[in-house]
Amino acid sequence: MDRREKRQAQYVLANMVVDLVRSRSLKAGHHLTEQWLAQELSVSRTPVRAALRLLADAGLVESRARQGFFLAKDADEIDRSQSLTVPSTPEQDLYASVVRDRISGGLPDSMTQTEFARRYAVNRIVLLRVLSRMADEGLIARNKGQGWTFQPGLDSARALRASYDFRVTLEPAGLLLASFFADPVVLNRLRSDHETVLAAPSPPPPGILFELDAAFHETLASFSGNAYFVQAVQQQNRLRRLLEYQGYENRHRIRIWIAEHLAVLEALANGDRQQAARRLTAHLENALSASPSPDGTVEPIAVPQPNGRGSTRALGCNPVPDVHAGAGS
Template sequence: MNEVASAPELTSLQQRVAREIVALVRRDNRVAGDHLPEIQLAQHIGTSRSPIQVALRHLAQLGVLQQDTNRGFFLSVDAKDWDGSVASLLSTDDPLYLRIAEDRQSELLPDEVTEAELMRRYGVARSTLRKVLSRISEEGWIEQSMGHGWRFLSLIDSPDAYEESYLFRQSIEPGAILGPSFNFVPAELKQLRREQQRIVDGGFQTMTPIELFEANSHFHETIAQWGHNRFVLQSVRRINQLRRLVEYRQATKRGPRHTQAAEHLAILDAIERQDFMQAANLMRAHLNGARRGKLQDSSVFSQAA
């Protein structure tokens, strides 16, 4: 695939939108010729059409989309071949991002920091720093305080925190499946099955850590949404935000991802059969197995990880 090096730099919002478009296209394994309607993308991502249009033009300049003046944007390259600078939109390899993440997990950064302090520590301009802080804010582990100050939020980044989070999830996620309001959406179930099958069929070896994490989060959040209990859904989403950084590290260990995706498929099969008791039991066993596996791998919680 040919890359276009002259593509303009995107704002933080436009980067996020482009990243989500790439993740969506790769997750659905779309093929050349598929249409990407701007309105549907805006609704899915939760933004206006303006950043959608900028992101689509950016992807067109990178050579993976083509624009039809009257009909919009279409894939010119199969999603499986979206590599190079396009796939890098999903990467977490921004050096400043990684340094802040490592320093925070190693407790080298306090709970509250100022932009001036961070600029001195990392030797970067304010504009560069703010782009990274905006991205971290979108991921849910920092928030802006008064003036130029920022406050780091709690993460699930210790064995005790992981133990507590999984025990909590074992109580609410299977319970949502057994709840009186649970009602799955066949089209969404089909999409989840396609995503998880892609991982089983080799994606666990080739997908980026972010893609693996997002596919996992999408699976659990969608099932929670089918339960039609806002508190369960909010809790699952919040836990996913809090465990993001540790999950990125664990996504480098590829074997467990294949097993987890296979277990996801078994849960979906039970839901489709409307055997909700079996689905809930499989979900509980799945979460318990994941809990044991993560707690046994204590290296991801160490400062040297």
């Protein structure tokens, strides 16, 4: 693990400490001992000490000479917006650059490893990690000879429309299957992950946002109890990964789709699967209307309504503001 990766791990651990403090409803002045935190979080004391220093810099804990670290405020005064922004790693930076360049048409269908290294001025280890990750995600494949080839994605308006038609037909139906069961523990964890992003002062990197988005849809599919639903949703997520990346810098749209996800989760928590299915349908239709075109333009794609007219408003949902990037679907 290099220096930037260690630094990132410290920020992640610091946020885990905050979550632990909030879950235990600790009061200001509580002594946060390194040994207790290390046991609770299953890590060694050294990274805990580094995480506590970060929290002290943020004003969430107080460092007292020869005494240790103490909580600076009651847990109920610490909201999710005070979570620390986790810095990116070299791999994340390179991944984002490759994705942006591929979407914009700046990269050919096939490239050698040397061409990648020359273009992005990165070392071989970082490059191989990124290419391996992209291969695992179905974005790129190693050629039989030398080089790598980008895999087909949603690269036309027609393909995008077809993808959403398929998903609107499939995903809400999965919520209504007789075999459907929403695990309350998984449901709460998914809701907590969304609330954390919604309350953060700035959005996390695009890769994390996509994983949250994909996890939402794949988790709902897994609740269906039908492996074919899960496989279909996973395939759609692989196809749309590149296209979604170009819109994740739109903070307003990010907040919209997270709120729509939370509305679906709320209906499921209340045991109202019919309402959850309607909300999921509305969310997917809103996402299509807000999707950037595969060619990079930002013209909204009309969503057909029962009255036969195209609209960017989905039934059962409030109108989506005029934002056409970062569909989050």
